[in-house]
Amino acid sequence: MHSSKERKNTTTMESVYHGQSTQEELGEVMNNLQRGLNSASSLEVLIQNRSGSNAQILIEDIKSCFSRAMTTLNSSNLANDFLNQLQLPYANSQNINIHSNPVRSRPRVEANSQEKLFLDNPDDCYAWSLYGQKEIRNSKYPRFYYVCAHKEDLDCHATKTVLPLEGDSAIYEIIYSGQHTCLQFANEDGFLNSQPRISSNSKDSYASSSDA
DNA sequence: ATTATTTGACCGTT
DNA sequence: AACGGTCAAATAAT
Numbered sequence: 001m002h003s004s005k006e007r008k009n010t011t012t013m014e015s016v017y018h019g020q021s022t023q024e025e026l027g028e029v030m031n032n033l034q035r036g037l038n039s040a041s042s043l044e045v046l047i048q049n050r051s052g053s054n055a056q057i058l059i060e061d062i063k064s065c066f067s068r069a070m071t072t073l074n075s076s077n078l079a080n081d082f083l084n085q086l087q088l089p090y091a092n093s094q095n096i097n098i099h100s101n102p103v104r105s106r107p108r109v110e111a112n113s114q115e116k117l118f119l120d121n122p123d124d125c126y127a128w129s130l131y132g133q134k135e136i137r138n139s140k141y142p143r144f145y146y147v148c149a150h151k152e153d154l155d156c157h158a159t160k161t162v163l164p165l166e167g168d169s170a171i172y173e174i175i176y177s178g179q180h181t182c183l184q185f186a187n188e189d190g191f192l193n194s195q196p197r198i199s200s201n202s203k204d205s206y207a208s209s210s211d212a
Numbered sequence: 213a214t215t216a217t218t219t220g221a222c223c224g225t226t
Numbered sequence: 227a228a229c230g231g232t233c234a235a236a237t238a239a240t
Contacts, residue, residue, distance in 0.1 A: 130217065134230055145231070161231090 115176045122162040122172045126180065140166050148182060156182035 127149035133142040141164040148156040158180040163173040 131234095132232060133218075134232090137229065143230080147232095 117174045117176070118165070118171050119174055120169060120171055122164075122174060126158070126160075128160065136163060139163060148180060150182040154182040156180055158182075 122144075128146035129149045129151070130144060131147055132145045134145070135142050143161050143163040146160045146162070148158040150156040158176070158178040160177065161173075161175045163175075165171045165173055
């Protein structure tokens with residue numbers, strides 16, 4: 001029926017990495033996040049003394065927002081590069097748990113905002129919709145293809161792929177593509193209900209990927 | 213019944 | 227022709 005065979009940017013999954021990052025901007029973002037977290041924590045202490053339920057909910061919301069924002073940065077090489085260059089006090093934060101990148105030196109290709117990460121957890125704070133999986137030639141596990149869950153309602157075309165890698169510890173190659181245009185709506189009408197809905201794929205689930 | 217996941221076909225790229 | 231990214235029908239889960 002729907003023969004929407006519009007081939008989009010099936011860009012090659014070479015060593016495509018993020019482009020330039022403005023360190024001032026990123027530093028400001030990180031500082032503001034840090035300030036917000038500190039203020040929220042301080043406010044939480046005050047709220048606990050007064051036991052206000054509504055206020056407590058707001059506090060949780062605030063902390064959730066900061067958490068998601070920091071996770072967003074965590075899902076980007078921007079934060080990693082920045083923290084590696086400048087030793088900020090929150091460089092030891094648990095939110096910055098990017099794994100060492102096993103990829104050798106790569107050319108800095110200014111591609112359309114693709115970022116390849118190697119993380120121990122494929123989850124993030126975005127809502128993704130799984131639209132397919134594919135057996136990959138030299139990989140033991142298939143690659144999972146996600147598009148932002150707000151593609152339809154908010155016309156957000158951010159995508160990501162998750163490829164579990166073999167190894168002693170579970171590491172996932174995660175490639176983010178595109179921008180989350182849905183984020184601009186997040187703070188306007190309150191929530192974006194971007195609850196993480198990614199199925200935490202354990203390797204045992206699809207270990208039966210026998211011969212083709 | 214609705215939503216999520218699986219699966220294979222389709223098709224562009226290499 | 228092989229590979230892999232996308233689509234959508236089939237199936238499973240809730």
